[in-house]
Structures are given as structure tokens and as C-alpha cells.
Amino acid sequence: MFLKIVMNDVRRKKIISATVLVFITMAVVLGSSATNIIANLMQSIAQLKTHAVPSDLTQMHIGPYDQAAVDRLVATLGEHIAEQETMFLLNIEGSDIHFGANRTMVDTVQDISFVVQNRKFDFILDLDNRKLEIKAGEVAVPIYFMKTYSLNLGDVLRVESRGFRKEFVISDYARDFEMNSALASSKRFVINQADYDEMLAHQVGDMEYLIEFKLHEHGDLRTVRNAYRKAGLPSNGPTIEGKLFSLFNALSDAAVVMVIVLISLLLVVVASLCIRLTFLATIDEDLREIGVMKALGISRKDIRNVYLTKYKIVAAVAGVIGYGLSFLVVRAFNGNMRLYLSSDLSGSLQYVLSLVAPIAIYLIIVLYCRSVLGRIDAISATEALRSDIMQRGKHRKYRFPLLKNRFLGTSTYMGLRDVAIRIKLYRLLFFIFIVCTFIAILPLNVFNTMNSPKFSTYMGIGQCDVRIDLRKTDTITADFERLLAELENDSDIEKHAAYITCSYPAMTADGRWEYIIIETGDFSVFPLQYLEGEAPSDAGEISLSFAQASADGLDKKIGDTVVVQVGGVDKQLKVSGIYQDITNGGKTAKAGSSLGLQHDAILWYMVNLDIAPHADVSAKMAHYQSTYASAQVNGIKEYARQTMGNIIRQMGAIVIGGLAIAIVVMVLITALFLKMLLSKDMSQIAIMRSIGLSTRQIERQYMAGTMVVLLPGIILGVLAADYLGEILVSMAMSSMGAASIRFVGIAWQTWLVYPLLIIVVVGITLSLSCKVAVAEDLSVVLRS
């Protein structure tokens, strides 16, 4: 019986019922997709970690190496260390790797090394998360390079170095938990042991060691790290903690995923607004019908059943459709996650988590229905039949009389006053427009910021033209001095500054010694924008990165003292400033040259320089690149672009994706909203037509109403994306070391092109969907 009444109801009000169904389906699709994406991210990182078994502590080292000494340490720290393995990296210059039609990898900022798969842990995987097994003559290429150079399986890579020449066929892609990310500055190519031995025998490349430790579940990282330092074991390179790899993985994908999740959460907001909109638009009619049933003497219980059954059926059908559709949406989105983290996202977690949205939406709808039923109990049947619930109980002063209209056409004015009178309904559309504009503009702001030269600020680098990095070789110190001397005498170089980064023991807040990396040099030449305070000016000062100054690092404020050991002597340094840095796990520090060097723990040398306006920048860069074999010469923009390249590329996709989502959602909601409103206002429209309003005049009313909501919606959306977006992104990035992101907005894009695009698209939607039906005889509506 109930079902029959419901079916009749649906048949009678086709448009309203279809719109309600579509709105609720959209809510489910959006909600499910959001939860699904989060589930996928968690699951894929976890899966990748399970298969790759990353190391907990990795010491990079170049130079003489003694495995026996490492083994002795491992023996003494048995309670902490579960496994130890050393990976031997053959570092090959990008210029020595040839592929395609005469191309090399010379332009990459990444260090390239050829390795053999580990035996115990830190495995490099294929795209199915299986441990790579590479045959002789074959190579597995990191995903980063596969994307950067558009390499395919079956392509040939040729290594040509020092008279040695060998060809490798690309047999697989390497998914590398530790070095997937563009933020990790090295990439590992996996080859067969025999090929490796052959290259080693021909002295191809430079040897570097990854001394890796896997700890017991309760092993203490700090203890192992400090014991390693104290034992004076090989440490001619950075020390990397396991969680940094996760962070890199998270950052390179999660920065993107975070934007996706943010978009998803916003879509959930849109979804809930849609549900509310549905109810507000249909509640009058529902109340009237409930009133009729009440007047007919139907029992409360039966009324409740009829009403609830209707919405339960709609919610259930929408839930099932939405749940199914969400998987298609997610598939379109998580391509990057599938590639870098896990291709097999078939686990049950996503299916279970995605169920949260339809169930929650079903419950919300049922609860909402109950509250409507509660309202009907509070008013009498006749009241329900007579008046409009939206205005009920509010005998407000009559607002917006027609004579008050001085400037607008009467139709336009009627549209605007309708917005003011039915503000509850239009307010939801307004919020939806704000959120959609936000979704469209925020990725654009992030993208423009990352692409701007100013972004180097967040990487702890002052603004300069060129950056030269010296790789650790036997001749590094001599090379460095020779380079500085040449720069000094080069008239094409406007200014330059040299920085040396070493690892120093520093006293933590709880009084323990911890190794931190400090860059020394003259920081006044290329000033960095400081979050607080200023660059270290003299011997007694140090500046800390945001993450290093935070409770997770040394826990210091400006003016506090940091105790650092230099050559065995304690030095007291006052914190002069705090800057943002998302490189090296976010924890870095800077001090004047007078601090002195830790000669046995120099990590890298770097020179920043500005080239005089008259000089040819690329020729100059080429000159230094060819003169210094161990140097990596990069334009600063190029350096940022390559390090952040992957994220920027993905952000580029998100910019398009965000805009597409925003526009699709806006178009759908605008069209549905108008269909619903026109259907709801059918009788009022018929009255207007009967007194002589043309359909065009009536359509103008509705279009004016929607436009007046759209325009401020866009303005507020852009403002929110500019200001609230900055706060949100800064919050998200603070864990990575950048606490105060200032968007570099491109005004003509955010204030002109995007809003115009949205206005045009919504305008077209309006003109297409705001159609007053004229086919039917007017009397059908007027007399019904």
C-alpha cells in the first residue's frame, strides 16, 4: 500500500522526484569518492611499505668504507638493530646515459645510481609491488624518469663512460619507496649483478654507499644514530631517517592528494548542501500532503510510514547508484597514486570506507524526515494546508514593495526580491557557488605559487640566478677553491656566495646530542625571506628552519641559545631568525662562516650566483658545467622546477581537474536547482502567464535571481581561495617545513579569466535550463 502511494507520488511529480534522486546521488558520489581516495592513499602507502620494507636509518657515504667496523657496531646494538645491509651505488652522470634519438639525462638535477636489488630489506619493486628481478642486459627505470623522459618498456638505455659502453633494455619500472619522490635527490636504476660487476670492473661511475639499518619494533633510532656517530663509522654524507622517506612519499603524492582530499571534503560540504536544498524545496509540498492526510484522519503512524518510505526508497536507490559511480570517479583521480604507490587498490578497505557516505547520507535523510514530521505534529492540518512553511510564523513587515524599485526592470526586480524573500533556499546555492569557486581557484593559486621564482623562499634558498652544487669526490675541496677563485675573477658574475653544509652535534631541548645539518656562509649576499627575525650576522648566531625550531626539532625560539659542537668544542649560538624550508625533511640551520667546519662531516658544497645583465646566462652555465666535472649547475628556477617538478606537474593536472569538477558541479546544481524551482513554482508561473507575462519575462526573473547569487558567490569564493586557502595550505605544509605560505596569485587568472569562465558557463546553463514550459494549456495548472 505504502509502496503504491510512493510510486504514484513519484509518477506524479517526475521532475521533482528525479531532481531529488540526482541530488542525493551526487551527494553520495562526492562523499564516497572522498572517503575512497583517503582510503586508497592510506592503503597504498601501507601496502608499498609492507612490500618494500624500507630501512629505518640510512647513512650515505662516499669514500673509504669498512664493512667489518659496521658489523661490529651491529653486534653491540643487537637489541635495537634487526638487520643491516649496505647497498653499493654506482653513481653515473646524467650526461653518460643516452636514450632515444641522441638524448641524454644531462639536464636532470637528480643523482643517478645503478644498483643491484638488496637481499634483506629496502627492496625496489615493480608496478605490481613485487621485488624486481632483473636479467642481464636489462634495467628497471625509476618511475620519475619514466615520466620525465617518457620512457617505455623495450626502449634502450646506453651507458657511455670513460670508454665503456653498454646497452640496457628497459624491462620494468622501478617503484622505490625510499626514492620515488622528486624531493629525494637520488634515483636508483636496478640492474643485474653481472652487469653491475662488469661496470664496476671498468670503473664506470663513482661508488657511494647506503649503509642501511632495519630496527626492531622497539629499537631506538636515536641510540643507533648516536652510537654510529660516536664509533666514527663512515659518514661522509647525509643521514636519513625512515620517516623522511614516508614524508617524501607523502609530500610528493600527498601534497597533491591533500588538495584532492580538500576538494573531496569540500564536495561533501556541497553534497550536504544539496540535501538541505532538496528538503527546503520540497518541504512545502510534503507538508501540504501530510496536512491532507491528517485532515482525512489518517493516523500519525501511517502518515509517518508513507512519508518515510518515500524518502527511504529515494535515499536507498541514490545510495546504491552513487556508491557504484564513486568508483568510476575515484579511478579517474588516483592515477598518480596507482603509479607511484600501488597499482593494486583492490583491498576491501576502500569498499568498506566508501560505504560510510551512503549510510551517513541515508541516516541524515531519515533524521531530516523525522524532524519534518515533528513539525507537522506542531501545527494543525489546516495550517499545513493553507500557508507556506517558509514564511510561516513570521509576520514580518512587507519587504521590497514594487514601488521601491527605481532602476531595474520589473522582471529583474522580481527576481532579486525573490532571492531576498526565499533567502534560505538561495543561500544554499550561494554557498555552493562559493565552494565551487574555491575548488577551482585554490589549485590555481598553489600551482602559480609553486611555479613562481619566489617559491625558492620555501626551499630555504635566497633568490639568485644560478646554483652550483658540488658532488663529493676526492677533488672536491680543490674543485671548490678553484671554482671560487674563477668566480671572483669572472666579470660576468655580478655576485656570488659559497655555502658549505656539515653535520654537527647539537644539544636538544632534553639535553641530548643530536646531529643536525648547518649550512655556513655569508647569507647577506642572497637574502632569504625570514618568517621571524633575520639571517645570522656574526659568529654567535644561528638561524633555524621552521621544522628545526619546532617542538619536533630543537624546540627553540628567537633569542634562545643553541649549543653546537664544532671540532669537539661547544659553541653557544643565539637563534637570530626562523625561515621556511621544505628540503632535507624540513630540518636545517644556517650560521656564519666563522662557526667553522666539521671537516669529517662535510655534506655538500654549494655556490649561489647572479649573472650580470649583459652576460649570456645559458652560455655561462654551460661553461661552468663543462669546466667542473663534479659540478651540477642549475638555474634556480630550473632547480625548483625539477625538485618540485613532479608536484607541479600533478598540480597542473589538479588545476584542470579542480576547474572541471567545479564547473561540472556548478552546471549540474544550477540546472537541477532551476528545474526544481520552476517545477515548485509552477502554479505561480501559470498565474504570471495568465496575467500577460511572457515566458521570457518570467525566465528573466529566475535568471536574475540566480545571477545575483552567483556573482557575490564567485567574489567570496576567490577571496576565500586567496586568504583562507593560504591558511589551509600553510597548515598542511607546516609539517613539511613551510609554515607561512604566501600565494603568488596571478590576478588576471584568478579575478578575470576564471570568474568570467564560471559566469559564462553558469550563464549558458541558466539560459538552457531556465525554460518555462509553454506546451501545456495554462488552465491545466491554474485549475489543478
Added chain:
Amino acid sequence: MRTMLEARNIHKKIALGEDNVLHILRDVDLQIGEGEFVSIMGPSGSGKSTLLYTVSGMDRITSGSVVFMDQEISSLKEESLSKLRLDHMGFIFQDINLLKNLSLIDNIMFPALLEKHADKKAVHEKAKKLMEMTGIATLADNSITQASGGQLQRAGICRALINEPAMIFGDEPTGALDSKSAAEIMAILAQINNQGTTVMLVTHDMKVAAKTQRVLYMVDGCIVAQKHLGPYEESSDTLVDREQELMGWLVTNGF
């Protein structure tokens, strides 16, 4: 007398299903002269209201011709029909059909304000005059929920008159009112008619029809008879005679 409205051979059919066509108007001919006051009577389902809606251009006819003020309207586009309704026709409904978000006076002024260069002050004056004439001047700023059925119907009449139409159509304008209110509404309509406006209305009520000049009687979609009663003077005491005369005629025609 000049012809205000003329319908020739009009048919109105509605498809209810594939083989089920409802023939509501069958070959109806009708002529209404300028300044006439005509009522249409007939049993339920005889097509009275449909005739009213089709000759006023609110509903489309299936075949035939309708000429209003020397203009064939059955082939007019929607836009031109609207304009015609706005400028030359006024409508009064049984359900009153006022716009719910407008006050009474705004409902009345609304059709007049749609003109591009409408003189708002003049429109306001006119609306106030009409409200005074119909006795609802004090309710100008009331919302439609703050007036009785009779008061609302008066506002409906004011709205119908605001653009000084050549003809007023009424679909049982007194159908939902008590007899006192109905009499008052009829007095207003008679007054309008006296001022030269043509009036055509559909009614079930003998008292209402007796006050019109000519009564058409419809059965099964056809006009089967008509009765000329002549002009009615509100001040005269001829109403009872007219009613009896009408009654006798209706009974002869199978009422």
C-alpha cells in the same frame, strides 16, 4: 455593435491515452459584441471553462478560429499572446490566483509595471482608486494571507482592471464566495460593464447569470441555446423576474 470576440467552428480535443481522445469542445461558434455582458452556464463537464480559456488564448484550440479585436489569435506566438493578454484582457478566477509573495496593492500594480516606461506614480494612483472602488483601500499593504476570500477576489478584479482591458474573462468568480460577497462582486462587474468593458463569465449560479445580458447554455461541448435577458439595472427590482425567466428557459433546455 462592433464584434469584440468571435469564435468559429472551434474544437478542443485532449489525448488521454493512445486511443482515448476527449472531445471537450465540438464545433462551437460564438460572437460577443463590444460592451456585452455574457455568461455561460451548463452542467459540469460541458466545456464552459474550456470555452473561456480557449477563446481568451490561455489554452490552444485543436481547430477552428478565434478572432479577438479583429485579430486572429489561434495562430499567434506565445510572446504576442502574452502581450495581448497583458494589454487587452483581464482575468478573474474562482481560486483568485494572486501571487503569494506580493502585497495586495503590488499584486494589483504588477501587470501595469511590466510596461517598460510605466509611470509608477500614475499606476499607484490608479491601483488606489480601483481599491477604493472595490472597497479594499485599507488593505493595500496586506499580504494575501491577511485578507478574506471576498477581499482577495476584489483585489483580483482590481488586478484584471489595472491595464484597462477591452474585455474581462471570469471563471466562476463568485464560486468560492458567500452569497453576500458574490452579490457585491457582481455589482462591481456590472459597474465595470456599464463603463464599457466587455465581460464574459462562466457560472453555475443562476443569481449571477440573471445579472448578465445574455446567457449561453452548453451541453457536451456545444452551445445548445442562448437567452437574451437585456441589460440589468442594479437599482431596479427586476432580478427575481429575470431569475424566474432564466430558470424556465434552463429547464426547457434540460438543466
